[in-house]
Amino acid sequence: MNASPASANTGSRLLIATDEGVVNDGSKPVNARINQLSTTLAENGGGAIVFPPGLYAVDDEGIEMRHQVSFLGLGESTQFMPVGTWSELAGVFRIGTDKKNNADPVYRSGLHDLSIKPGEDAFQHADSVENVVGILYNTHNGPKPPDPDAAHRVSGITLWDLDMGIKLKGSDDQGMTVERIRGRRFLRSALVVGESFAAGAADNMFSMIDLSSANLAKVDAATVEVYATNTSWSQVKTWYSKRSVALQGDEKSGAGFYVKATRNTFSQCEAQDNGGHGFLIKYGNNSFVSCIADSNGHKDNLSGNATLGEAHGFHISKDAPGTQLIGCQSFNRDSENPGQGVGFWVEDGNQEVIVTGNAFGNTNQNSMASDVENEKQQVIDGGTQ
Numbered sequence: 001m002n003a004s005p006a007s008a009n010t011g012s013r014l015l016i017a018t019d020e021g022v023v024n025d026g027s028k029p030v031n032a033r034i035n036q037l038s039t040t041l042a043e044n045g046g047g048a049i050v051f052p053p054g055l056y057a058v059d060d061e062g063i064e065m066r067h068q069v070s071f072l073g074l075g076e077s078t079q080f081m082p083v084g085t086w087s088e089l090a091g092v093f094r095i096g097t098d099k100k101n102n103a104d105p106v107y108r109s110g111l112h113d114l115s116i117k118p119g120e121d122a123f124q125h126a127d128s129v130e131n132v133v134g135i136l137y138n139t140h141n142g143p144k145p146p147d148p149d150a151a152h153r154v155s156g157i158t159l160w161d162l163d164m165g166i167k168l169k170g171s172d173d174q175g176m177t178v179e180r181i182r183g184r185r186f187l188r189s190a191l192v193v194g195e196s197f198a199a200g201a202a203d204n205m206f207s208m209i210d211l212s213s214a215n216l217a218k219v220d221a222a223t224v225e226v227y228a229t230n231t232s233w234s235q236v237k238t239w240y241s242k243r244s245v246a247l248q249g250d251e252k253s254g255a256g257f258y259v260k261a262t263r264n265t266f267s268q269c270e271a272q273d274n275g276g277h278g279f280l281i282k283y284g285n286n287s288f289v290s291c292i293a294d295s296n297g298h299k300d301n302l303s304g305n306a307t308l309g310e311a312h313g314f315h316i317s318k319d320a321p322g323t324q325l326i327g328c329q330s331f332n333r334d335s336e337n338p339g340q341g342v343g344f345w346v347e348d349g350n351q352e353v354i355v356t357g358n359a360f361g362n363t364n365q366n367s368m369a370s371d372v373e374n375e376k377q378q379v380i381d382g383g384t385q
Contacts, residue, residue: 013047024054073114091136149175194228243275244304275301297339
């Protein structure tokens with residue numbers, strides 16, 4: 001690629017975007033120029049681009065993350081605004097595409113302290129834009145990379161009014177930290193890690209994340225979907241996901257968390273007021289400590305064939321042996337329109353589960369785990385509605 005020099009100061013590895021011809025008034029897409037700058041930085045050993053407050057328009061070609069290059073905003077007033085038509089699922093910030101991984105190796109990129117939102121008004125919601133993902137990484141750095149972990153860093157990001165918030169799927173999207181994220185109003189999922197029946201996005205850490213109003217399109221989507229192994233989650237909250245279908249089993253529509261992977265840990269996570277199940281645990285050997293399911297199956301998030309009382313706080317599939325719920329709580333706080341039917345629900349046939357916690361105010365039963373031995377089930381029953 002023929003890139004322009006990164007700066008008038010030849011060799012500079014710290015750039016101010018607006019000093020390098022990147023306009024921040026939203027008048028035209030600027031991602032082509034940003035890609036030139038970041039490519040040159042990567043070729044010179046890496047660096048950083050600082051984006052002053054303003055509005056940075058991005059078309060469907062997106063902004064490619066490069067090797068050891070960090071993008072630094074100055075808070076939420078640094079806004080990246082997707083514009084135009086996006087014909088297929090793609091990231092505003094991306095490594096590769098949803099269908100194809102990166103061409104050149106990318107390690108240790110950084111994305112920090114900025115917002116991704118359509119519409120010029122930072123405080124007014126716009127229509128959620130189809131096919132736009134705030135951050136989509138599909139990193140693969142070759143068959144024998146010098147480091148198996150790309151170890152990207154993502155922090156301090158606000159995501160509003162998008163198709164999806166964050167999707168991480170590459171085989172080398174490992175060793176990542178994703179923290180201090182606020183997301184609201186997504187047509188599908190807010191955060192997807194890995195893909196079903198595919199290896200990728202394992203061994204990552206997620207913390208201090210607040211995601212609301214997912215599945216606005218009312219499809220088969222949960223707020224957080226986990227298909228990767230050995231990830232850790234701390235202080236992650238999901239709330240107000242939508243649902244329009246009846247729950248008759250392991251349907252993930254409107255769930256707060258959908259976990260179809262093994263050997264993951266969740267600490268101090270909360271699913272509140274979602275239309276579907278709070279935590280839908282499809283596969284086994286996952287651990288949940290001090291997590292809360294609060295008033296899922298919420299009336300404000302139901303439509304179509306969805307009804308009150310169908311959602312469970314913690315729904316554990318028969319395919320999820322080895323699940324541990326330690327010190328968790330599951331309850332309805334809305335006594336007038338309780339929507340959470342069962343607090344802790346374990347499908348018949350799953351005997352290898354440990355459930356300890358407090359359940360109260362659930363509509364049907366606080367605990368339904370008929371095949372689980374009593375010594376593995378210590379639920380403090382606070383009564384039903």
